[in-house]
Amino acid sequence: xxxxxxxxxxxxxxxxxxxxxxxxxxxxxxxxxxxxxxxxxxxxxxxxxxxxxxxxxxxxxxxxxxxxxxxxxxxxxxxxxxxxxxxxxxxxxxxxxxxxxxxxxxxxxxxxxxxxxxxxxxxxxxxxxxxxxxxxxxxxxxxxxxxxxxxxxxxxxxxxxxxxxxxxxxxxxxxxxxxxxxxxxxxxxxxxxxxxxxxxxxxxxxxxxxxxxxxxxxxxxxxxxxxxxxxxxxxxxxxxxxxxxxxxxxxxxxxxxxxxxxxxxxxxxxxxxxxxxxxxxxxxxxxxxxxxxxxxxxxxxxxxxxxxxxxxxxxxxxxxxxxxxxxxxxxxxxxxxxxxxxxxxxxxxxxxxxxxxxxxxxxxxxxxxxxxxxxxxxxxxxxxxxxxxxxxxxxxxxxxxxxxxxxxxxxxxxxxxxxxxxxxxxxxxxxxxxxxxxxxxx
Amino acid sequence: xxxxxxxxxxxxxxxxxxxxxxxxxxxxxxxxxxxxxxxxxxxxxxxxxxxxxxxxxxxxxxxxxxxxxxxxxxxxxxxxxxxxxxxxxxxxxxxxxxxxxxxxxxxxxxxxxxxxxxxxxxxxxxxxxxxxxxxxxxxxxxxxxxxxxxxxxxxxxxxxxxxxxxxxxxxxxxxxxxxxxxxxxxxxxxxxxxxxxxxxxxxxxxxxxxxxxxxxxxxxxxxxxxxxxxxxxxxxxxxxxxxxxxxxxxxxxxxxxxxxxxxxxxxxxxxxxxxxxxxxxxxxxxxxxxxxxxxxxxxxxxxxxxxxxxxxxxxxxxxxxxxxxxxxxxxxxxxxxxxxxxxxxxxxxxxxxxxxxxxxxxxxxxxxxxxxxxxxxxxx
Numbered sequence: 001x002x003x004x005x006x007x008x009x010x011x012x013x014x015x016x017x018x019x020x021x022x023x024x025x026x027x028x029x030x031x032x033x034x035x036x037x038x039x040x041x042x043x044x045x046x047x048x049x050x051x052x053x054x055x056x057x058x059x060x061x062x063x064x065x066x067x068x069x070x071x072x073x074x075x076x077x078x079x080x081x082x083x084x085x086x087x088x089x090x091x092x093x094x095x096x097x098x099x100x101x102x103x104x105x106x107x108x109x110x111x112x113x114x115x116x117x118x119x120x121x122x123x124x125x126x127x128x129x130x131x132x133x134x135x136x137x138x139x140x141x142x143x144x145x146x147x148x149x150x151x152x153x154x155x156x157x158x159x160x161x162x163x164x165x166x167x168x169x170x171x172x173x174x175x176x177x178x179x180x181x182x183x184x185x186x187x188x189x190x191x192x193x194x195x196x197x198x199x200x201x202x203x204x205x206x207x208x209x210x211x212x213x214x215x216x217x218x219x220x221x222x223x224x225x226x227x228x229x230x231x232x233x234x235x236x237x238x239x240x241x242x243x244x245x246x247x248x249x250x251x252x253x254x255x256x257x258x259x260x261x262x263x264x265x266x267x268x269x270x271x272x273x274x275x276x277x278x279x280x281x282x283x284x285x286x287x288x289x290x291x292x293x294x295x296x297x298x299x300x301x302x303x304x305x306x307x308x309x310x311x312x313x314x315x316x317x318x319x320x321x322x323x324x325x326x327x328x329x330x331x332x333x334x335x336x337x338x339x340x341x342x343x344x345x346x347x348x349x350x351x352x353x354x355x356x357x358x359x360x361x362x363x364x365x366x367x368x369x370x371x372x373x374x375x376x377x378x379x380x381x382x383x384x385x386x387x388x389x390x391x392x393x394x395x396x397x398x399x400x401x402x403x404x405x406x407x408x409x410x411x412x413x414x415x416x417x418x419x420x421x422x423x424x425x426x427x428x429x430x431x432x433x434x435x436x437x438x439x440x441x442x
Numbered sequence: 443x444x445x446x447x448x449x450x451x452x453x454x455x456x457x458x459x460x461x462x463x464x465x466x467x468x469x470x471x472x473x474x475x476x477x478x479x480x481x482x483x484x485x486x487x488x489x490x491x492x493x494x495x496x497x498x499x500x501x502x503x504x505x506x507x508x509x510x511x512x513x514x515x516x517x518x519x520x521x522x523x524x525x526x527x528x529x530x531x532x533x534x535x536x537x538x539x540x541x542x543x544x545x546x547x548x549x550x551x552x553x554x555x556x557x558x559x560x561x562x563x564x565x566x567x568x569x570x571x572x573x574x575x576x577x578x579x580x581x582x583x584x585x586x587x588x589x590x591x592x593x594x595x596x597x598x599x600x601x602x603x604x605x606x607x608x609x610x611x612x613x614x615x616x617x618x619x620x621x622x623x624x625x626x627x628x629x630x631x632x633x634x635x636x637x638x639x640x641x642x643x644x645x646x647x648x649x650x651x652x653x654x655x656x657x658x659x660x661x662x663x664x665x666x667x668x669x670x671x672x673x674x675x676x677x678x679x680x681x682x683x684x685x686x687x688x689x690x691x692x693x694x695x696x697x698x699x700x701x702x703x704x705x706x707x708x709x710x711x712x713x714x715x716x717x718x719x720x721x722x723x724x725x726x727x728x729x730x731x732x733x734x735x736x737x738x739x740x741x742x743x744x745x746x747x748x749x750x751x752x753x754x755x756x757x758x759x760x761x762x763x764x765x766x767x768x769x770x771x772x773x774x775x776x777x778x779x780x781x782x783x784x785x786x787x788x789x790x791x792x793x794x795x796x797x798x799x800x801x802x803x804x805x806x807x808x809x810x811x812x813x814x815x816x817x818x819x820x821x822x
Contacts, residue, residue, distance in 0.1 A: 207742035208468055208512045259514035260458065295462045325467020325512060341463030341472075346481045348472045 001025060001432045002190030004425075005090050007078055007371070010038020011414055012195035012406030012421040014060050019425035021069035025432060028187050029064060030073045030092055032367070033123070035141035036061055038197050039407075040414060042124060042221060044228035044235075047276040047413075048307035054140055054230070061142040072143060073185070077367075081192065081375050085401025086435035090187045096180040098148035098156065099134070103175035106144035110134045113170035115162060120152050125225045129232040134167045134176070139230055146175070190435050191428035194385060194397065195405040195421060196371060201256040201263060201361040209255065209358055214329045215240035216336055216355050220251075220273060223357045227280050237284065239354040240334050245285050246354035250338045251278060252324055253294035257361035265382055268411040270359040271298045275311045277357060282315040291318045291351060293340060301413065327356050364408060377402055384410050395424040403427050448490050450525035451483075458515035459483045465509035465519060470745055474757030477502045479509045479519050486526070495530035501537030501752055505630055506745035507715040520716075524630060531632025540754030541589060545627060548585055552622040553639040559584075562619045564598045568605045570617040577653040578604060578615035579644075581663040582623050583781060593788050597781045603814030604659040604683050610817050611695040615657060620647050626662040626712075629670060630750035641666075641674050648678060655679040657686055659810050661710035661780035665717055682713055683810050684723035684779055691729050698730050699819035705731045705812070706773040708765070708787070709743035710780035723779050723809055730816040734772045736765075744768070746783040747790070754786075762790035766802050775805045777812055784808055 001024070006017045009031030017027045029036065040046075041061075043053035064070050073092055080091035111117065114132030121127030124138040133153040134146050148156065148167075155161035155178060168176045200221055204212040211217045216239060218226070229235040239246050251274045256262040271294060278290040297319065299305045311317040324340040325348075336356050342349040364383040365371075372379050378386040378398040385404050388396045395403045403424035406417040451457055465479040466472045472479070477499050486494040494500070505520040513519065530536070539546050551557070561584045562570075570578070578601075586597040608615050625640035648656065656678050658664045668680035690696045705727060713719045720740045727733045738744050747761035748754045766787060769776040778784040787806045791799050 206512070207738075207740075208464075213737070254514070258460075260516040261514075295460060322467070323462035323464040323514065325464045325469065325509075339467045339473075341466035341478060341480055343461075343463065346466075346478045348466055348469070348478075 001436050002086065002188065003028060004191050004193065004428050004432070005030065005078070005088070005187060005189040006193045006195065008038070008195035008197055008406070008408070009036030009064075009072075009074070010195060010197045010406060011040040011057060011060075012197070012417040013038070013193070014057075014064055015418045015421035016193045016195060016405055016425040016428075017064055017070050018060060018067065019422050020429060021067045023429055025069065025429065027070045028073060028092070028189065029070055030076045030078055032075070032077050033137065034074050034097065034145075034147035035137045035143070036064060036072065036074065037138070037140070037142065041138065041140065042224055044224045044231070045276060045280060047272045048301070048303045050276065050279070058140045061140065065142045074143060075147065078371070078374055085431050086190050088189045088192060088401060090189055090192070092185040092187060094183040094185060096150075096182050097145065098150070098153075098176065098178055098180045099146045100175045100177050100180070101143060101145045103173045104145045105173065106136055106141075106146060108136065109170040109172070110146055110167035110176060111136065113166040115154060115166060116152055120149065125232050126219070126222050128222060128225055148176075190401070191431040192375065192402045193405055193421070193424045193428055194371070194375065194377070194402060194408060195424075196365045196368065196408040198362040198407040199365050201363050203255050203358050203360045206256060208326045209252065209356070210327050210329065211358060214327065214336065215334050216329075217327060218355060218357050220270070220277065220357050220359045223277055227277070227284065235284070237281070237355065246281070246288055248289040248351070248353050249278070249281055249291070249355050249357065250324075250336075250351060250353040251290070251292040251357045251359065252327075252338075253292065253359045254323060255358040255360045257359070258295070259361070263361035263363050263382070265411060266298065267362040268298070269362070269413045272301070272304055272307070272413070274357070274359055275299075275308050275317065278317040279311050279315050282317065289318070290316075291320055291353075293320050293322050293324050293338070295321065295323055301415075362407065362411065368408065375399065375402055384408060395420060395427050401431050450522045450529070451486050451490070453525070454518040454522040455515070456483045456486060456517050456519075456522050459487065459517055460515055462514065464512050464514065468508055468512050470506065470508065470761050471502050471504060471757065474760055475502050479503070482526075483517065483519070483522065486522070492529055492533060495526050495533060495535065500526050500530060504711075504745045504747070504749040506711040506749060508745070511715055511741050527630070527632035528634045529632075531634070537631055537752040539631070540748060540751050544589060545582075545751050546631065546633075548582070548589075549623040549625065549628050549640065550633070550636050553636045553643070557622075559619065561621065562617055564601055565605065565617055568602065569609045569614050570605060571614045572616065573651040574614070574616045575652060575654040576613060576615050577648060577651065577656050578608065578617050579624070579656050579658045579663055579667065580617060580621060581658065581660045581781075583659070586781060586785060590785055590789075593785065593792060595781070595785045595788050597784065600659050600781055600808045600810050603808070603810040604657070606814045606817060607683065607687055607690070607696065607810060608657070610697075611690045616651055616653060618647055618651060624663045624666040626666045627750040629666065631752055638674065641671055645671060645674065645676055653678055655681065657681050657683055659683045659781070659808070661712035662782060665712035668717065682719060682722075682779065684726050685719065687813055688722035688725040691726060696817060697820040698813070698816040700729065701731050701816065701819070703731050703775060704734050704773040705775040705777050706734050706736050706769050707739070708746065708769070708776055708778045708783050709740055710778065710783050711743070711745055711749075713779050714743055715741055723777075726809060726813060727777060730813060731775070736768045736772055738768065746786045748782070748786045758786075759790055759793060759796055762787060763796055763798060766790060766799065766804060770802050770804050774803065775807060777807060777809050779809050781808065
């Protein structure tokens, strides 16, 4: 049976890869960044059960790494896809990590030694923590292999790093290889599954909320890192500049989402994750006031409405039907004021908040259009990948043999992404089985 | 109901409103007066027809466009207000004009057939033409110095400076003695008929003179000529003096002396949010002074507090005071790009009822005046 190419190592890609591997199919899992895990790895808890996100995902990530049928290609991207269903030939560009994966144990001694240590914003924590030029993207990264940031490494950039290369000296196993080159792989695969997930809309352009300018305005994803026990603050929410915990928090929903000039669609998960995030505040600091500003409550999944009701009644989370017009700051105390129209009176009302969390729109990945071109598949009007029939073929892209899973197809939550991934895996398997049958008959 | 009846709702896509209230949450007027853009739209949606025009609150809007800038539904709220006001005006209603209607009356007078204006007395010593392709549209500057006599706004310095800048680059602009008010204030206070009469007169005059390019020194003239006249069939190119100056400086056609004085810029709503011109005035300032931004700049800029000379009152003064304080926090000079912003700010600075303004050490100057001074300095 032919192999399958899975593009994207988030929860959807992982699920599709594991499903196929369990069926005995060899899978190439291609991930652009140095580690698989995707967005789910960055979340603190999941709704509505409040399970620890990484605790659920990490075993699956490890299974991917250990599975005899799965080959991980991290720091890699697909650059061409020739042929057709059953007999694709994919070209994968594997960027050099400059670390020999067979020797590196991920001990971190190189990171400690790096001259750039603590000077480069860490992508995983949205810059809330700083890393070195050689680094492990996050604690539970898979593969547990260090990566050198070519653009930041002094030696790779300028051919010189002080009087000696400290990381190389620190590495006891001689794993660091500055001469490592990018590789190009040609893979023969029967089917392709695309699961490239989403990006976050940068809210800095929305001046009304002051993101990037006001210290205590955070995005929801930053908040996930801040409230996470393994995050940059060890799970403590800190208000600038006092570093005390917040007494009052405001969550603003639909920031750039359901906005005709930005992302007109509903991201489908923000009502629920904001509820979860507010409940988390209450669990950490029961006396902290939490207000969620939303236009409509979209609690459509099983147990979701009940979860919101619990947030409201048991935890005392306040929901206000409004989109705030502006967030302003007291320049002295850095305390924030949220300006909104009270839906009951029609008057402008304010609330004071120590931290404001913005539920920014979740948009198709920046590389979607380029990948669509490489794969020869179509996008819809919102730049999600298009399915041939949203009712009856919810995983089939416009190119036979290429299947879609997760947020890159349309907004959806984790369980929906996982379900679609299993669906895509099953469809990919059909192609392989058909091809194998055809070959046997020939 | 007919389509005509609900023109304000239809053409501005007000029906896209999701009643989120974001507009009200950012509206500078709502923070002081009984006013909610969201409720205005809701009224228009719930009671189609002329009812909403009877709501006196429609005159409170500054038409500064901050609401539309953040509206997730893209409702063109200021155009909605313009159309509702037009309907109100037709029903005999009007807002209270802050100068006792004087400016509105002047504008209406200018719409008359026989009119003898002495509007070019200030051009003495400057090189201007009687006809040609490039026109400097002076607007109401010759009138402002008289109307606002006690404020000493010296708005004619803006006109002189504009011509000096053009002359310095070898441009000899047409300045027409038959020019009329562009009609901006009439258009935004509902008097669409008088506005159209003014517009047609100006357009005919420009045609007669063979004008292909119009330069304004007023942000309101700029918006009106470039957008609203276009709707009436105008096809000439319109540029604000800051745009022209930015190009001339870029081409090395103006010799200026750079100063290290710190200045900040008031983005006029008509030039900024209405027309998307943000960078060229900044390009000009950077060549002649140290530009420092206020926290609220470009599309986030605060309004000067009065629109179309309607509803100036205590709350307008509060908006102005806030803005002047913001400017003072970063610079000693506030540069304006619209003579009206300048008049309103100078008015607030001289207002004895505002004790706080005493502590504001701030010079307010138009971008054309600032550049012309720098040209003088460049000669030495």
